[in-house]
Amino acid sequence: RTIEWRVDADAPKSEELMEAARLLREGQTVAFPTETVYGLGADARSDEAVARIFEAKGRPSDNPLIVHIADRAQLGALVLPWGELAERLMDRFWPGPLTLVLPAAPGAVSPRVTAGLDTVAVRMPSHPVALALIAASGCPVAAPSANRSGRPSPTLAAHVAGDLAGRIAGIVDGGAAGVGLESTVVEIEGETVRILRPGGVTAEALREVAARVEYDAVAAPGAAGSATAIGQAPERNAPPRGPGHTSLSAAPAVQPAADTAQAPALSADAALAPRSPGMKYAHYAPRGVMELVQGEAEARRAYIQREAHAARARGERVGILTFDEHAGLYDADDVISLGSLSRLDHAAQALYAALRAFDDRDAQRIWAEAVPETGIGHALMNRLVKAAGHRVVRV
Numbered sequence: 001r002t003i004e005w006r007v008d009a010d011a012p013k014s015e016e017l018m019e020a021a022r023l024l025r026e027g028q029t030v031a032f033p034t035e036t037v038y039g040l041g042a043d044a045r046s047d048e049a050v051a052r053i054f055e056a057k058g059r060p061s062d063n064p065l066i067v068h069i070a071d072r073a074q075l076g077a078l079v080l081p082w083g084e085l086a087e088r089l090m091d092r093f094w095p096g097p098l099t100l101v102l103p104a105a106p107g108a109v110s111p112r113v114t115a116g117l118d119t120v121a122v123r124m125p126s127h128p129v130a131l132a133l134i135a136a137s138g139c140p141v142a143a144p145s146a147n148r149s150g151r152p153s154p155t156l157a158a159h160v161a162g163d164l165a166g167r168i169a170g171i172v173d174g175g176a177a178g179v180g181l182e183s184t185v186v187e188i189e190g191e192t193v194r195i196l197r198p199g200g201v202t203a204e205a206l207r208e209v210a211a212r213v214e215y216d217a218v219a220a221p222g223a224a225g226s227a228t229a230i231g232q233a234p235e236r237n238a239p240p241r242g243p244g245h246t247s248l249s250a251a252p253a254v255q256p257a258a259d260t261a262q263a264p265a266l267s268a269d270a271a272l273a274p275r276s277p278g279m280k281y282a283h284y285a286p287r288g289v290m291e292l293v294q295g296e297a298e299a300r301r302a303y304i305q306r307e308a309h310a311a312r313a314r315g316e317r318v319g320i321l322t323f324d325e326h327a328g329l330y331d332a333d334d335v336i337s338l339g340s341l342s343r344l345d346h347a348a349q350a351l352y353a354a355l356r357a358f359d360d361r362d363a364q365r366i367w368a369e370a371v372p373e374t375g376i377g378h379a380l381m382n383r384l385v386k387a388a389g390h391r392v393v394r395v
């Protein structure tokens with residue numbers, strides 16, 4: 001029931017793409033590649049169309065969607081007049097993996113898109129297939145990542161099909177997505193850019209355009225930082241970082257395995273709502289219980305080897321997420337390398353497929369090595385922490 005079209009990323013304007021655009025115009029859901037991850041699109045103006053997205057994904061209705069445009073001329077109808085800093089960000093980063101949260105023009109999109117907020121998140125993707133599809137549809141296209149809620153975001157059309165085949169009208173297959181992690185979501189307050197979700201555009205790059213760049217607490221580097229010493233219970237929450245800012249909060253999404261006692265997930269604290277509602281959900285989780293390990297390389301290796309050995313002795317299937325430089329050191333059922341530690345951009349591209357691979361192989365326990373939080377490493381760590389359900393140890 002789900003149509004799949006193969007589209008050449010270099011020459012996207014095909015008959016296939018026109019059919020996909022027509023389905024969008026008619027209120028159907030269509031998945032398509034972007035330069036971050038695959039999105040599941042629908043006409044942002046239509047309640048019915050947007051409802052289909054939430055239904056297909058099993059997404060909580062209080063988590064708002066990003067509206068995708070192909071042309072700056074579409075923006076005026078979606079948001080209130082924007083300031084000079086927003087304009088500079090668009091000039092520098094659009095099209096590309098930056099999402100701007102701006103005051104919404106009343107009635108411009110379905111209230112389901114904004115989940116009742118008076119702001120709307122907008123981005124102009126740079127992937128040629130996404131741009132061509134949005135332009136051909138003539139719609140502002142609401143599109144969350146095209147995965148079942150709680151699963152890793154899809155970086156290949158096959159991931160979308162695995163999660164959503166039979167639940168959506170179509171999938172445009174344009175090959176592998178680019179960055180591999182979602183866009184950076186920011187809000188603007190005066191001269192300050194606040195990062196609500198780290199992503200494809202780094203804080204360093206934002207600083208080239210904005211005088212002040214700060215983080216919502218859930219998005220800050222070191223938000224992994226409620227790291228626990230071995231054998232201690234994890235802290236429930238990181239300390240709040242400022243007025244109106246929130247501490248770590250995540251709902252456990254992983255199925256508890258037989259023995260999770262020494263690595264409990266943090267539980268949700270509904271009172272502490274992050275500025276970006278999606279950040280409160282434990283996304284990106286593989287089905288196995290994952291733990292993220294920080295610390296000096298040798299101590300980390302010893303810890304992971306010991307824990308993995310003990311788990312295997314208990315009869316559990318063990319996965320290890322590591323890098324080329326260390327992959328040979330480990331003995332587990334599934335050792336997956338994200339590539340060289342010197343290429344965190346490649347690791348970002350490989351992360352979600354690796355998490356899915358652990359699921360395919362029924363890994364019950366997964367240990368992952370932490371990475372330095374510089375450049376794209378910050379977004380990568382943000383996703384690793386979530387995949388681990390906030391189980392982070394420092395050794």
Ligand code: TXA
Nearest residue numbers: 036039064065119120121144145182183276277278279
């Ligand atoms: O790279 C991406 O951004 C991908 C591709 C498909 O464009 N999309 C994506 O969408 O990651 P989604 O729905 O998985 O994540 C949207 C994020 C969520 O964290 C949501 O809470 C936040 O954007 N968001 C949406 N509207 C918002 C708003 N008005 N205020 C604050 N946060 C908002």
Ligand code: MG
Nearest residue numbers: 144145153283
């Ligand atoms: Mg998502």
